[in-house]
Amino acid sequence: MSNNELRQLQTRVNDVNLELLKLINERGKLIQDIDQAKETHGIHRYDPARDRKMLDNIHEHNNGPFEKSTIEHIFKEIFKAGLELNKDDHRKALLVSRKYKPENTIVNLRGEQIGDGKQYFIFGPCAVESYEQVAAVAKAMKEKGLRLLRGGSL
Structure with missing residues (x-):
């Protein structure tokens, strides 16, 4: 060619x-x-x-x-x-x-108003962690004053 x-x-x-x-x-x-x-x-x-x-x-x-x-x-x-x-x-x-319609975008989550325009962080353990690890993460977050934990309770 x-x-x-x-x-x-x-x-x-x-x-x-x-x-x-x-x-x-x-x-x-x-x-x-x-x-x-x-x-x-x-x-x-x-x-x-x-x-x-x-x-x-x-x-x-x-x-x-x-x-x-x-x-x-x-x-x-x-x-x-x-x-x-x-x-x-x-x-x-x-x-x-x-x-x-701001009232449609705000969700009350354990006393926190999520969606009100302020920034929030929701913390949580990995799905592969054991119950003990989840509990330890929840405890550490609570000690730091962090109130929202996905997948566990504070």
Whole structure:
């Protein structure tokens, strides 16, 4: 293979990359339109059965050279990216909900108001520690005046 032929192949790979990018972005816009329609109709966004059908269809049309597992991995990542396009809408609402309904974000935990905007530390032992180790951690935390212990009692 000559250097010229190699450059032509590399140029074609670059062109295909840009075609893939264009198609992925087009797919993303379609996913956003579908999500909007589902929200309008009160339909749950994620449908794992639909993902499975799409993957089965992709596998039927895969003529190589990539293995089935490789193609499945690539498309699962594309599907996941589509889900994440509008996912932040719900996260933003949750993060700012304290501004609108602070009473819904505060939990009373043994006399401490968790979620009131102050920083709290909750200490605890590892799940593989013995009962004696858990008790020792609880005792040490209590001696230091630390009041919240996950997985044990003070």
